[in-house]
Amino acid sequence: MNRTIIVIQPGLVSYQEGLELQQQARRRVADGELAGVLILLEHQPVITAGRGGGRENLRATLSGLQAEQIAFVETDRGGNITCHNPGQLVGYPVLNLSYWQEDVHWYVEQLEEVLIRTVAQYGIVAGRKSRYTGVWAGNRKLAAIGVSVRRWITGHGFALNVSNDLSLFQQIIPCGIEEFGVTSLRAAGVTASLTEVTQRLMIEFTTVFAAALQQTKED
Numbered sequence: 326m327n328r329t330i331i332v333i334q335p336g337l338v339s340y341q342e343g344l345e346l347q348q349q350a351r352r353r354v355a356d357g358e359l360a361g362v363l364i365l366l367e368h369q370p371v372i373t374a375g376r377g378g379g380r381e382n383l384r385a386t387l388s389g390l391q392a393e394q395i396a397f398v399e400t401d402r403g404g405n406i407t408c409h410n411p412g413q414l415v416g417y418p419v420l421n422l423s424y425w426q427e428d429v430h431w432y433v434e435q436l437e438e439v440l441i442r443t444v445a446q447y448g449i450v451a452g453r454k455s456r457y458t459g460v461w462a463g464n465r466k467l468a469a470i471g472v473s474v475r476r477w478i479t480g481h482g483f484a485l486n487v488s489n490d491l492s493l494f495q496q497i498i499p500c501g502i503e504e505f506g507v508t509s510l511r512a513a514g515v516t517a518s519l520t521e522v523t524q525r526l527m528i529e530f531t532t533v534f535a536a537a538l539q540q541t542k543e544d
Contacts, residue, residue, distance in 0.1 A: 328424050328536040330361040332527065337411055340371040340398050347480055350419040354478055361420035363530065363538065365523055368409035371396040372497055375404040375471050382406045382498035390496070402481035404458065404471030406497050412489030412511075414523055415482070418530075422477040425534065429474050433458060435533050436483050440468045442529040443485070443522065447515045454505075460485075465508035485526070487511065487519050 335346065343366060350362035372395060374380055382405060383397070390397050409415055422432060437453055440460040444451050444467060451468075454461045460468040473480040486509035494507050510517065531538050 326360075326424055328360050328534070330363050330418075330420070330530075330534070330536050330538050331359055331541050332538050333362060333364045333541055334523070335364070335366050337367045337369060339369050340373065340396055340409065343368060343415070343417065347417050347419055350417075351478055351480065354419050354421050355476070359421075360424040361418060361536070363527075364417040364419070365526075366415050366417075367411050367413060367519070368415055369396070370394065370408075370410045370493060371398060372406065372408050372493075373397075373402075374399045374406045375402045376400075380406075383496070384498065385496040395493070395496070400471075400481065402471040402473050404469070407469045407471070407484065408493045408497060409484055410489045410493050412487055412509075412519060414485040414487050414519055414526065416485075416526070417482045418479055420479045420534075422474070422479060427477050429472070432474070432479060433470060433472060436470055436472070439526065439529045439533045440483060440485055442533065443526045444468075444510065446525050446529075447510060447513075447517060447522075449510065449513055449515065461505075462508055462513060465506045467508055467510075467513075485510075485522070487515075487517075487522050 346364050353359050441451050451460050451462045458470045459466050468485040470483045471481050488511040
């Protein structure tokens with residue numbers, strides 16, 4: 326079974342542009358052209374809410390966000406409320422799970438494993454937390470995960486805090502969890518660039534998903 330995944334890296338884009346890239350990728354995967362597409366990017370400042378809710382965990386007003394040029398979007402991904410901004414590595418794997426395992430829980434665990442292995446390369450001991458998705462360094466969330474799966478094709482994905490400004494998270498109760506905070510690689514003392522972290526993540530993605538990644542000039 327050919328598990329070649331095309332990698333697209335468009336750089337810094339709006340959340341809407343990210344959705345459009347996912348839609349394009351989904352069409353190619355659904356048509357059987359590809360086993361999967363991995364979109365790796367940064368987003369302009371945006372707060373997103375998932376199927377698990379989130380508007381009730383928004384501390385700011387919509388008019389206040391607009392004044393600060395921060396978008397607010399309600400999406401069809403799993404999970405609650407989170408933030409994206411420059412310096413955060415956002416990954417949207419659009420995979421046909423028929424090539425791997427038709428199991429959403431398994432898929433989320435695989436994404437967590439990719440992230441755990443990636444940050445371990447920088448000496449960060451991270452892991453899972455009971456009852457909560459994502460990747461945690463102690464009691465602080467380092468990476469959020471929120472996915473959608475339709476007809477076994479995945480959408481949305483993960484967001485790893487690398488060097489982004491964490492003050493944006495003060496506008497929300499991250500994931501609706503009041504008792505725990507957020508952190509980033511930079512906050513943990515890691516000075517690696519987003520480009521370097523992205524390269525390491527691709528290596529771990531290849532290993533965990535037993536796939537071949539193919540760079541493309543479509544970005």
